Amino acid sequence: MKKEIELKDDEYFITLKCVFGFEETLKEELIELGYKEVELLNRAIRIVGTWRDVYFLNLNVRCANSILVEIDHFFIQTEEDLYKRASKIGWTTIFDVKKTFAVKGAVFSSLFTNSHYPFLVVKDAIVDAFRDKYNERPDVELKRPQVVFDLYIKEKEVTISINTSGVPLFQRGYREAVGEAPLNEVVAAGLIRMSGWDRKTTLLDPFCGSGTLLIEAALLASGIPSNIERQHYAFKNLKDFDQALWDEIYNGALRNVRSLPCKIIGSDLSDEMIIKTRRNLRSMSFGRFIQTSVLPFNEVKKPDDEKVFIVTNPPYGQRLEADVTELYDGIGNWLKHEMTNCEAWIITSSEDGLKSIGLKPSKKHKVFNGDLECSFRSFVTYEGSKKIKENQ
Numbered sequence: 001m002k003k004e005i006e007l008k009d010d011e012y013f014i015t016l017k018c019v020f021g022f023e024e025t026l027k028e029e030l031i032e033l034g035y036k037e038v039e040l041l042n043r044a045i046r047i048v049g050t051w052r053d054v055y056f057l058n059l060n061v062r063c064a065n066s067i068l069v070e071i072d073h074f075f076i077q078t079e080e081d082l083y084k085r086a087s088k089i090g091w092t093t094i095f096d097v098k099k100t101f102a103v104k105g106a107v108f109s110s111l112f113t114n115s116h117y118p119f120l121v122v123k124d125a126i127v128d129a130f131r132d133k134y135n136e137r138p139d140v141e142l143k144r145p146q147v148v149f150d151l152y153i154k155e156k157e158v159t160i161s162i163n164t165s166g167v168p169l170f171q172r173g174y175r176e177a178v179g180e181a182p183l184n185e186v187v188a189a190g191l192i193r194m195s196g197w198d199r200k201t202t203l204l205d206p207f208c209g210s211g212t213l214l215i216e217a218a219l220l221a222s223g224i225p226s227n228i229e230r231q232h233y234a235f236k237n238l239k240d241f242d243q244a245l246w247d248e249i250y251n252g253a254l255r256n257v258r259s260l261p262c263k264i265i266g267s268d269l270s271d272e273m274i275i276k277t278r279r280n281l282r283s284m285s286f287g288r289f290i291q292t293s294v295l296p297f298n299e300v301k302k303p304d305d306e307k308v309f310i311v312t313n314p315p316y317g318q319r320l321e322a323d324v325t326e327l328y329d330g331i332g333n334w335l336k337h338e339m340t341n342c343e344a345w346i347i348t349s350s351e352d353g354l355k356s357i358g359l360k361p362s363k364k365h366k367v368f369n370g371d372l373e374c375s376f377r378s379f380v381t382y383e384g385s386k387k388i389k390e391n392q
């Protein structure tokens with residue numbers, strides 16, 4: 001798509017980065033948000049859009065980690081070419097010398113023996129541009145920079161972008177309390193969408209921990225942007241930040257909010273976790289409509305509704321201790337006997353656990369939760385579903 005497209009003056013290539021395995025899910029979300037031309041990349045999606053789209057997407061997209069706006073794209077033959085080309089970018093027009101900045105990204109190139117070096121080269125080009133013009137330089141801040149640039153080098157091809165989000169978008173701003181092995185919010189939103197939940201059927205998470213899946217499901221079903229509570233966006237620190245446009249987009253984002261159209265139920269063995277979930281729900285408009293209780297999963301009864309949709313993240317036996325085989329065997333029995341006529345989606349990194357469930361998955365996706373490779377599988381149970389010995 002990229003080569004054939006002629007950008008208009010106010011248009012840019014916008015790259016939305018996501019977690020491995022969620023590319024198709026993010027693509028589907030963007031199509032739902034009205035973006036028809038989307039290009040699938042590795043751990044990312046690219047679209048063409050304006051700064052209005054950049055503000056809109058930072059606020060509204062649930063399944064992306066960060067949003068990049070391309071400012072230059074070129075080819076180099078030697079290491080030295082990187083500094084020469086990077087020096088031509090109008091850095092001093094992008095941000096003010098008083099703001100802190102960082103250059104991050106990824107380098108896959110045999111032109112550089114040290115893969116960290118290209119970041120220093122671009123940092124030097126930025127600093128020198130300010131020194132030449134103002135005799136002053138902006139400070140580098142790696143932890144919480146105000147302005148973030150993204151450098152991506154694949155062999156001789158270089159792309160330099162502004163990371164308009166700054167700290168990753170999973171930092172939603174709503175979570176006060178986290179559990180021991182919490183799901184990242186972007187992954188939780190991605191799993192809910194990947195599961196194909198219709199946003200109407202009762203949703204249940206019997207291993208809810210601090211409630212990430214429950215909250216992301218409720219935000220989606222209520223039409224509330226996941227980032228509505230987030231204050232920090234790196235684009236607000238750019239010279240051309242348009243406060244009036246941001247206010248318009250922010251105020252417009254609540255136009256589609258509706259009251260929660262379904263039941264959402266969470267439980268966990270640990271009372272500490274349920275206290276955390278309730279604390280997280282306290283500030284949410286839908287908080288009091290989400291039922292939570294302290295219960296082992298196998299004591300959770302099917303609510304009276306005809307159908308229940310389960311999305312859950314049980315212990316994997318890696319970060320949390322558990323007898324995995326027994327636990328997953330129990331989950332299989334509970335699904336078969338108690339949760340009949342249901343669809344259950346389970347994410348886990350435990351292969352032994354998956355084998356022990358003893359039900360045949362109807363769908364499966366490979367995804368990552370942090371650096372753990374996981375499988376996200378659905379099990380559909382009917383009246384009289386039978387356990388099987390081996391489901392691989």
Ligand SMILES: C[S@@+](CC[C@H](N)C(=O)[O-])C[C@H]1O[C@@H](n2cnc3c(N)ncnc32)[C@H](O)[C@@H]1O
Nearest residue numbers: 179182183207208209210212269270296297315
């Ligand atoms: C991986 S954590 C879930 C994290 C959650 N998705 C979040 O984002 O906070 C697994 C949870 O299962 C709970 N748990 C362990 N054994 C259980 C059992 N037998 N019944 C119900 N919950 C259990 C733990 O207390 C823990 O909170």
